[in-house]
Amino acid sequence: MTKAEQDVGRATPRARQRAATEAEILAAALAQMGREGVAALNLSQVAREVGLRQPSLFRYFPSRLALYDALFAHGMREHRAAVAAALAEGAGGWATVRGVAEATARFSAANPVLGQLLFTRPVPGFEPSAEAYAPSVDVRQMVSDSVADAVAAGELRAEAATPEGVQLLVALTAGVISLHAANDPGTEEPSPLLESALEMYAAYYRP
Structure with a gap:
């Protein structure tokens, strides 16, 4: 059982009901964005789909941007979990x-709506809050640690572990993800271009 599940289990019935309604709203918003586009989120439609009037929806998310922020936070937590699992399962280096x-x-391909929201910023005027963005900082540190481990193993030059080197890896990965989302929407397998991009990165920083 995850900590979040334990917290829900210890919560009052009212708090559990609120959490369940918030999850239902997020699911309805994701479904709508999948049908109509990430930037086309409509609060009135979301409210109808979960059986609420729009003023009632505002008790959970006071604005459209607040709902985007909650979706971003949810997506980043899921992404962080995927990256943490890859680190735990990795052989090192x-x-x-x-x-x-x-x-x-793989996360972006399997979750195209969240992938667009997290990695391409398609919503004009939306910037995630510091709280929503916090898991991204954790992910960046995980990426940096994995590169540093490859440097320590003698597989990459020390420059790969600098902020610029890590940013290049992030940019290459995000670029392939964005291209894949634009050209192959609905494909749940990651782009084969990722392998080529990673080989280019490794060749550039090869000792």
Whole structure:
């Protein structure tokens, strides 16, 4: 049982009901965005789909941007879990760097709406709050740690573990993800271009 599930189990019935309604709202919003586009979120329609009037929806999410923020936070937590699993399962060194990048690509391909929201920022005027963005900081540290491990193993030059080197890896991965989302929507397998991008990165920083 996860900590979140334990927290829900200890919550009052009213708090559990609120959490369940919030989850239902997020699911309805994701479904609508999948049908109509990430930037086309309509609160009135979401409210109808979960059996609420729009003023009642505002008790859970006071604005459209607040709902986007909650979706971003949810997506980033899920992404962080996927990357953490890749780290735990990795053999270390460059193999783990590849595993982390592939985990991000698989997550985005399997969750295209969240992938667009997290990695392409398609909603004008939306910037995630610091709280919603916090899991992304954790992910960045995981990526940095995996690159540093590959450097320590002698598989990459030390420059790969600098902020610029890590940013290049992130940019290559995000670029492939964005291209895949634009050209192959609905495909749940990550782009085969990711392997080529990672090989280019490894060749650039090869000792």
